[in-house]
Amino acid sequence: MAGKVLCEATSLFNLLNQYTNFPRLAESNYLCLIDARVEESYNFSHIITARNAKLDSEGKFIMPVDVEVESMRYIIVYDSGTQSLSDSGPAIDCADSLEKASQFPIQILTGGYEKFSALYPFLRTEKILYNIRELESLNLYPVEILPGQLYMGDYRQATNLKVLKDLKLNAIVNVSNDCSLIFKKANCTVLHIRVADSAEADLVTSFERICVFINSHLNNASSVLVFSTLGKSRCCAVAMAYLMSHLKYTIKEAWNHIQQCKANMRPNRGFVQQLSDWELQTLGKRVTDTSEPNY
Known part of the structure; x- marks a missing residue:
């Protein structure tokens, strides 16, 4: 079990803006960003490239079927405002269900969506799906x-x-x-x-x-x-x-x-x-x- 760690907002900002010849977000095993809030909140606005967490029949969080948890370098989960690993809430629950399969620690965004969107409002979006061409053509920030x-x-x-x-x-x-x-x-x-x-x-x-x-x-x-x-x-x-x-x-x-x-x-x-x-x-x-x- 890889465990859980906190991820500061600035760290996620920098991860989103890494590139070599193309944005690293276009790499299939680079970053999976999971929004653990309710679907209504996610649909209204979320962090760019984030996916909404899904629940199985027992109410436990599951990864999207096209994501290979074992090989994913960064899996970052957020809810509205989790501040520490001792908190309880959707982000912690989601991370708990994912950490068993990951070789890297599951990261939980400190302050969640509220803090990140306040610091970087230009990285909020309603867009849900991205094709590879869209990911490769993203305008990245310093x-x-x-x-x-x-x-x-x-x-x-x-x-x-x-x-x-x-x-x-x-x-x-x-x-x-x-x-x-x-x-x-x-x-x-x-x-x-x-x-x-x-x-x-x-x-x-x-x-x-x-x-x-x-x-x-x-x-x-x-x-x-x-x-x-x-x-x-x-x-x-x-x-x-x-x-x-x-x-x-x-x-x-x-x-x-x-x-x-x-x-x-x-x-x-x-x-x-x-x-x-x-x-x-x-x-x-x-x-x-x-x-x-x-x-």
């Missing part, structure tokens, strides 16, 4: 690094006015050679650090300027997006540098945090070495051995 404050994404997301509006972004750090006039339409303050994604590129000398920029906006209750062309290398290095400066994280701690938010993050080797220099500058010593294969 991942959330610090809830409601710091986001990280790619050029396509950064130039999408709906994304900027939905996330209430006020400031943008553009770590790429790309430039767009759309930010003027979005009324966002932009810090543009022109740098190539190469091992020879100098990014470390801009870390302090970037951190000051991010801090100034977060301190004014503004949200910030850091982006690079593909959203995998330059913006990840910058987000890590900010966590190291702001929260005094080591490279290892910052790396693990960013990787939890965006599974396919990968700063190039040159940036990793520069982060090691930044670790020395922010912590006074090199704590992380960046020669390990993980980096």
Whole structure:
């Protein structure tokens, strides 16, 4: 039995917005989101791609017949507002009936639909069925690094006015050679650090300027997006540098945090070495051995 664990709203948000070449939601064994509320509530509004839980003849929750519980990487259940594993209610009951067959813990969304829909109202929907083409063409959002404050994404997301509006972004750090006039339409303050994604590129000398920029906006209750062309290398290095400066994280701690938010993050080797220099500058010593294969 894999057991049950809690899933924070920001974790579900990031899971919904993972992608490689296509949104990971299009993968059959990636994520199954179960809405354990009554059918009337589900039909009125639910989290995007969620399925309504079904009951068998004995009143126990069962998985949809086309879902292979054993191979599903993430199964997340929610009801209206479960807060802890000691609560009772539909989400707990549903998880209890599913955990015996799953090799991974069944996750229960903390705060349920009420909390998630309040934080991310743009991910509410009435749509029930999705075909593979619809899943592959979903418009994804930047991942959330610090809830409601710091986001990280790619050029396509950064130039999408709906994304900027939905996330209430006020400031943008553009770590790429790309430039767009759309930010003027979005009324966002932009810090543009022109740098190539190469091992020879100098990014470390801009870390302090970037951190000051991010801090100034977060301190004014503004949200910030850091982006690079593909959203995998330059913006990840910058987000890590900010966590190291702001929260005094080591490279290892910052790396693990960013990787939890965006599974396919990968700063190039040159940036990793520069982060090691930044670790020395922010912590006074090199704590992380960046020669390990993980980096």
